Amino acid sequence: MLSLLWAAGVQAEGAVFIRIDSPYPNVSYDGVLPIRASTYSELEAVKAVARVEDREAELTYSCTGGCEWRGEMPLEGFTKGAKLLTVTVTDELGGISTQEAPFYYNSAPVLTKMEPSDETVVTDGLLHVAASAEDDSSVPEVRVTISGNFSTIAEFSGQGSVDETVDVSAYAGQLLEYTVVAEDEQGAQSVTRRHTIHVTADPRNVPVESVAGRIVDFDPGRYLIERVDAGRYALVIRNRADGSEVVIAERSEMNNRMQLTPAGALYLQSPGTSNFVHYWADGILTRVPYSMRSMFQTKGNYALFDLKSAPYPFALYDTSLPETPAETFTQAYDVFELTEDGAFFYVEEDRIYRHPLRGTAELYLSGHEDVRGMAASGGQLLFQSGLRLYSYDGSVVEEVAAALPEDGRAHSDYELNGGWIAYLASAQEGGTELYLRAPEGAVTKVAAVSGSAAIIQLAGDGRLVYTSGERIYIYRPGEAAPVSAGTEGRDMVKLIDGTWYKTIGNTLFRFEAAGLDTEAPVWPAEALSVTGVTYRSAVLQWLPAQDNRGVASYRIYRDGEHAATVAGDVYSYEDDQLSPSTAYEFSVEAWDAAGNRSTENPSVTVTTSAYEPDDTAAPLWPEGSTLTVTDVTYSRAQLRWPAAEDERGVAAYLIYRDGQLQDTVGGAVYQYDAAGLQAGTTYLFTVAARDAAGNVSAAPLAATVTTGVYEPEPAGRLALTAKPGFLEVGSVLEVNVQADEAEDLYAFLAKLTYDPARFKLMQVKLQDSFGREGETAVLGQSRPAANQANVTGSLLGGVPGRSGAVGLLTLKFTVLQQGAGSFALEPGSTLSDSEGRTVRLETPVRITVTVSGADLDLDGTVGLSDLVLIARHSGTKAGEPGFRPEFDLNHSGAVDRADVEYVAKAVAAAAK
16 A cells, blocks of 8 residues: 555666655646655665756755655746656665656646625525636636535536536525636646525515625625635725725634724634734724733724733723724723713622713712623613613613523613613513513513524614524514514624615615515416427527516526526527427426516427438528618617528528627527617628528528617607705605607606615606696506616607607605615616607616715714815816715705805704
């Protein structure tokens, strides 16, 4: 067995036996070749030299970790490929012995693509993986593995790349591991990369935004993101309004407790047994010089914690100020409660003291033994004495609960906010129950809880987030029961500005606990048919399924296995991966945006034709055949051709544009809509016929097309505008859709997208310049997704269309939160004249609306600094140097006197 470790080759005659331990035989090495050789002889080996081609390296004898000859040789300058190492040993009598070991000078493959990114969330049940690699000597094999719950779900491999789609709908609520590695012909492997993939099928999760990396905390304006890409680490604060980012840490040493603060962010690094507090503010990262011991609490910008090996056992830091602590304490505190103003309560024997920031501690309450924890909100203090929970408002102590859990902890087993109290209590019959007490004293049993139950968030209106049995629940006072909202340790749920939000992996969701779309799409009778069957392909066509909010996608299954997914406005699919003389069963499943799927799905059985390799006759075009072009616009053209002739039938037609294959249609299709063309451009289109044996007509039909320079009537130009006026949370924003320079405009389809986290769509109405709804015009609308509204309008009767600048729609939104949000008319928005001729919008039309309020310097208060800030920008206009859109409070295109007066009034109103 030992001989298996020896290098390949022949031991030359000599007095010393040599075993080469490195390099291993026929293994790839790059950069530097490590060399290790052991010698066996009664004579002493006095010298060892390694040689590759014309390069030599003298080896050194060492007994550190085992006696052997060691050295290394740089490989740069050699040509890549197979190499031979020769080790020559000289003994004490001058005898020469040699040994050889073959190896490869070869760089390992490099992964160049791995999609989707780490922490991606799959919401439609389909995981599309795409990976590729490059190598300097061969096309490497790329291997992809998808696994979950310690078992393999799917494995793929390909030369140079892999591009596959996996149905993971059965793994909803789970974490999957997506692994990629590449290997070249010499056996050199790339670095193995692993991504975490989340799967959710909960229709209550409405996606708001996805980012690169894992969202570890968020607030109305920012994300805190932990990002690991190809071994590079970054902890990042991302501005949700403009997408700008700042990296606050580039090293991970067991980073934990990562959280946003009003001024920046805070986290712990825990190398070994140490815990170092780090916080970032104003571009400066501060590392507390002493390790935290065990007690740690943050409120607002303040952090209070105990220290190891420091000249003071406790320190209070203001995380908005870098470098030095706000206050240090020579006294240690076993029980304390920090408040947002930097003050804190602490316990000594049966007394509770309050220590104001940079002040002197004062007695707050006495006479209660065994105080184990506290929670403070406003002027109210909640404290645990023994297993009893008490409330103190500065004058009266009131018992809240008499049977807390044995290991009760503040902010986990009991919490206080705005007079509301949530607490866990031991039930008389055993187990633990969660209670909610209103400010007026009414107590509600929320639920029986299990496992390591804990209160996560208590809002000022009594709404509650808690965990029980590894699940996250939300509860609103007055509701019959809590609602399950996620998985503990994997998801984060927060209530912000009255809306529930949730993060999974790299995605922020709005969680809709009520008003769910639970209605699945329904198919009409005989919806699915098949045409153009050849020995290797078939074309499926179906009638649209019906859904109360619109079909989002269709999934095509072949023999029960997922084959493809197409958009909800596509009603055909060609499968060209079939085998000859084989029967297949196809079915189509309709999905809506809420994740509801059709149940009684249409199916059809297809049998492909036999492949006859002796068919060598190509299809022929009938004499006089031409390719005709009609309906040419600035961006598309309609192609038509006659049926080609073939003794065994035409299987498909190939459409080329300027010599490049653009599309393939079935043998029974004789027209094609060539879209995506450039205005004012000449193209050469050709069409060739192909039979089932692969024979292609020798002389394709050809036609030259020149697209129009201008958009055809009645297109005009679609425009979006926001009505000028001051906006704040709760205001109504009016967005107008208009067609400029229209001619004979009779009907329209507007596909509008917006930011549902910032704006809630309340009303859609036609503008009078187009028509009056129910009298001279009709209006239709649908909401296919949380961020989209599709609106159609049409005139009634034999009247001419509208011309000139025509206002089409007014959409009214309620402002939900401050910040910048975008509105867009998406491609596919369409205008039609009175003859039914249409033109589609090819590129989106966007506007951005910023809701700033009067706190312009974002310091949390409205004061003179805000007034000075906007006054100094008065007179600047959009497009000019110095113009800041967030200061254009009334959205007039300039920072004018009205904007300054608005802030001046807000400052006066805020003054106490």
